[in-house]
Amino acid sequence: MRRFRVAIVGTGGIAAIHAENLAKLDGRADIVAAADPDEERLADFCERWSVPARYRDLPELLGNERVDLVHLCTPPGVHKEQALTCLAAGVNVLCEKPPALSLADMDEIAAAEHAGGARFATVFQHRFGSAAANLRRLLGTGALGRPLVAVCNTLWYRPADYFTAPWRGTWGHEGGGPTMGHGIHQFDLLLSVLGEWSELTAVAARQDRPTETEDLSCALVRFANGAVATVINSLLSPRETSYLRFDCERATVELEHLYGYNDGNWTVTPAPEEEGVLTDWAKGALGHASGHAAQFDAVFAALEAGEALPVTTAHARDTLELVAATYASAFSGQPVRRGEIASDSPHYRRMEGAGPPWPLPSSHAQRQEAGT
Incomplete structure (x- = not known):
């Protein structure tokens, strides 16, 4: 080699x-x-x-x-x-x-x-663990039936002092909060499994942390294949977990981990009289954890x-478009369709568009006044 x-x-x-x-x-x-x-x-x-x-x-x-x-x-x-x-x-x-x-x-x-x-x-x-590849294989062959419902939670915790680095929690340097910088790993995996999304409705808030950006977002996402997913991105959750769940016609497939997974983090629960799903799952090429390597x-x-x-530029752009749509929907109160954020949209050039519906925290406002 x-x-x-x-x-x-x-x-x-x-x-x-x-x-x-x-x-x-x-x-x-x-x-x-x-x-x-x-x-x-x-x-x-x-x-x-x-x-x-x-x-x-x-x-x-x-x-x-x-x-x-x-x-x-x-x-x-x-x-x-x-x-x-x-x-x-x-x-x-x-x-x-x-x-x-x-x-x-x-x-x-x-x-x-x-x-x-x-x-x-x-x-x-997270796309590269063998269990994720196995899930994509089984959905592709129809062994799991149609995907119907999904859950994608990134429930993490970052204390206030995490944001002392001047670029963290800012639109201009980080591009967003947990939607952009934390949960993106989980819903990128979600997209790699379920494929093209079609419409999204979201809320976002700055609940507690001293940031310009959100520290929480929630989205309801409809996919082109008919599946519907809830996506939560939080930096406010003391019991941290990364959790994905796919409810299909023939089985529920779950992943719970934090920053990386192996085969043991996955659970497959067949629907009644669908025990053959476990045999199909076991036939996959398993044994490789997710991770940078x-x-x-x-x-x-x-x-x-x-x-x-x-991951190609096209795949990464699809994931970034979900981020932009989350902010666009949350700040406008309206659903956003895939492809709707074109060059004439304020969210095309900046994730926050015209700005979020909350004021800057005092420390950030002071920095802006000082030109830093």
């Missing part, structure tokens, strides 16, 4: 997860360079992971290194510009979620990808085959 040359841009906590999971792939890739404006953080990362070359910024790295893939592990507010820089240089990109702050930014990335030939992918690692392996396989990288 080909061995790939990888660069890491941004060397904070998520970069360590990337490095750790790259190391699990038995020499599939080498981290040959890293970039970060914080010299101390960069030095610590490079020493810990034996990275031979270090740079203060992405252009300097690209000007001096030959790499097959850049991992963007930076805050969301800089993803688009960094992705465009890589794609213009003909370098493939694997970007942490969310890949962009708006549908407009995502469309710019897709246009640059199409024009330059290099490929772009987003880290949505699983997606990285799929990305390198695609690079070697010259194929589009998973």
